[in-house]
Amino acid sequence: MQLTFKFRVDDNPGDTAIGTGNNVPSVRSVKLIKDTIQRLCGIRSIPYDGTLGHRYYVNLLSDIIWQVFHPLLRFYPEDAGAELNEARQAKHWLEELDLELLMPVVRLHNPYFFIFEPALLSSGRACMPFCWFTRGRKMYTKAWSLRPVTREMDCMLEDDLLVSFKNWSSSEATSGLPRACSIYGVERELNGELQPWTLTNPSEGNQWCVRASGAHVSAMPLWLYCDNTSGNLLKKWNKHNSFLFTAAGLP
Structure with missing residues (x-):
């Protein structure tokens, strides 16, 4: 019908x-x-x-x-030892890239931990993380010890990080310690000259924390290249140029 x-x-x-x-x-x-x-x-x-x-x-x-392709992306470099199958496992991403271009944050439960912000460890020591990376299924940080400042250490995030910069002033664990925003400079060598601290605004912390206003921040390395795609047989300039990119974090 x-x-x-x-x-x-x-x-x-x-x-x-x-x-x-x-x-x-x-x-x-x-x-x-x-x-x-x-x-x-x-x-x-x-x-x-x-x-x-x-x-x-x-x-x-x-x-x-x-x-x-966001669900497929990897944002952190990986310490895979001698294995090298992915871009994130390469030495350049983990050791040579500008620290300010790396992934600036990790989230543990509720608090965010940003690089270039003081953090307190469960051992009672204070450190300044400057790089996050994975090793196996665990997340690690490369950090500067705040006393003495010349020492670099690795600490496992899930077990060792306790108090973030944002929660520093309200945590009982930091009572008796200097304020997290009291950064007067950097001493590169013991008893050396104090140099200005320029990586963050000590009173605000990492700029990406301020700009994100609570949102999650990701750093996505790109490989960018250009092709004029002309295919001309004559030596004549073609105005059409294609800028193309590949996400380095794709498996």
Whole structure:
């Protein structure tokens, strides 16, 4: 049996169309569902006006990363010993990269621990983490001991980190210790000259903690390269250049 129905095309109740089928939604309903799905799962396109008067659109990079391959990404370097199968296991990422370009934070339960912020260990010693990395299934930190400042140590996060910079002033474990924001300088050598501390604002902590306002922060290394993609047989410059990237943290 064939059924004939009427459905609304838009907001104007007078506009109708004829079709066949059962329980077919209105165009307005379909558009509402599409807009809802796009808002929840879609990739936003940002319009721009070019200098020559043309309009073009750019897909938002953060949406592409989050929707497409965020679950697969690895953000921390890995100490895998002699094994080298992934970019994150390479010496450059773990030992040679600028410290400020590395993953700046780890989250243990509720508190966030950022690099370049004083932290208290369960042993009662204070340290200044400057690098997070994995070893097997465990997370570790490279840290400077705050007394003496020249000593570097490894400590396992789950077992050793106790009080973060943010909770320093409210923790009983830090009573009797100097304030975490009382950083007057860096002594590179014992009895050496005191040099200015420039990696953070001592009263605020890591800049990414301030800028994130409680949100999680990730650092994602990219390999970027460019290709003119012309394929011209003549030696003529082609204006079309493609900038391409690969996420280094993809397995």
